[in-house]
Structures are given as C-alpha cells and as structure tokens.
Amino acid sequence: MTNIYKTILVPLDPALESTWRSALPAAIDLASHHQATLCLMTVVPEAEIPAIAVHLPDGLDEKLRDKGLDALETLRAKEVPESIHSRSLVGQGRIDKQILRMAVKINADLIVMASHRPKASDYLISAIAAYVTRHAQSSVMVVREGNEDR
Structure with missing residues (x-):
C-alpha cells in the first residue's frame, strides 16, 4: 500500500x-498508519505592530514565539507517542493565514x-x-468534537 500522507499538519x-x-x-492515528511526519503547530499573536510597537518591550515577538514553542513541546511530549516522527512549529500573526x-x-x-x-465561544475556531x-x-480533515460537551 502506498502511503498517501507524508506530512500531516x-x-x-x-x-x-x-x-x-x-x-x-x-x-496520530493517520501518521502511524501512513508512517507520516506529524507537525504540531501553534500560532502566537504578533506584538510588533507598528502603531503599538513603540509602547512594547523589545523582543516581545521572540518571547511570544519561544513561549508558544515551549507549550507545544510540552504537549507533544505528553500526547504524541515516541514511535511517531513529529516536530513542533510556531507561526505568528493571523491564525488562518499562518496555518495556510x-x-x-x-x-x-x-x-x-x-x-x-457552535457555541458563542467557538465561532472563532469554526471560522x-x-x-x-x-x-x-x-x-483538510476537520474533526468535530464529540458529544462530551453536551
């Protein structure tokens, strides 16, 4: 069987x-089945917007990226089996654009x-x-949350 997926984001x-x-x-199941690389990604806010950058500490964007990567690495170590080839990636800015x-x-x-x-707090993620x-x-595979929230 040919492995359809080589890289899963x-x-x-x-x-x-x-x-x-x-x-x-x-x-994880797909990565295991297809022997694919699993790339976990998070997106952090962009702080160095010209209009407000002068009011923020230097290096804030880098600190946000580092904090995002640390949190992602912790989750990856806890949730992703060592048998799965995986890595962590951080984007910065608008979430949908960074994913693409x-x-x-x-x-x-x-x-x-x-x-x-959809609930009031979920419209951002759904969008x-x-x-x-x-x-x-x-x-793109969109995995709908189960019934545990009902």
Missing part, C-alpha cells in the same frame, strides 16, 4: 484542549484540525476551520 492551541482533544488522536503559510512551507499533504458544535478548508492547497 495539526494546528492547535496547547492551552485550549478543545483545539486538540479530538483532532490530535485522529492525526505553514502548510505550504512544509509541503503538508493533510491538515487535521478541530471544529466544534478558522472554514477558512482553511476553503483555501488550503492540501486536503
């Missing part, structure tokens, strides 16, 4: 379990991400999944 927020609770196990940029950069064959049954699904060059 999983965008998530390590601090927000709903962004990975269902999607990450699905991606990273997918192209790493030549992802598949993006696996979470979506939820991001919809945007990525419409604009990605690769296949």
Whole structure:
C-alpha cells in the first residue's frame, strides 16, 4: 500500500484542549498508519505592530514565539507517542493565514484540525476551520468534537 500522507499538519492551541482533544488522536492515528511526519503547530499573536510597537518591550515577538514553542513541546511530549516522527512549529500573526503559510512551507499533504458544535465561544475556531478548508492547497480533515460537551 502506498502511503498517501507524508506530512500531516495539526494546528492547535496547547492551552485550549478543545483545539486538540479530538483532532490530535485522529492525526496520530493517520501518521502511524501512513508512517507520516506529524507537525504540531501553534500560532502566537504578533506584538510588533507598528502603531503599538513603540509602547512594547523589545523582543516581545521572540518571547511570544519561544513561549508558544515551549507549550507545544510540552504537549507533544505528553500526547504524541515516541514511535511517531513529529516536530513542533510556531507561526505568528493571523491564525488562518499562518496555518495556510505553514502548510505550504512544509509541503503538508493533510491538515487535521478541530471544529466544534457552535457555541458563542467557538465561532472563532469554526471560522478558522472554514477558512482553511476553503483555501488550503492540501486536503483538510476537520474533526468535530464529540458529544462530551453536551
């Protein structure tokens, strides 16, 4: 059998379990089955916006990226089996655009991400999944959260 997927991108927020609770196990299963590289990704805010940059400490963007990478590495060590080839990636800026940029950069064959049954707090995540699904060059699997939230 040919391995369809070689690189699987999983965008998530390590601090927000709903962004990975269902999607990450699905991606791990696919990575294992296809012997693919699993790339966990988080996106941190961009602080050095010209209008406000003069009011912020120097190097804040780098500190945000480092903090995001540390949180992602902790999650990866806890949740991803050592038998899966994996890595951590950090984007910075607008979440949907960064996911698409990273997918192209790493030549992802598949993006696996979470979506939820809409509640007021979930519209942002749902909008991001919809945007990525419409604009990605690769296949996108949107994993709907289970019934545990009901």
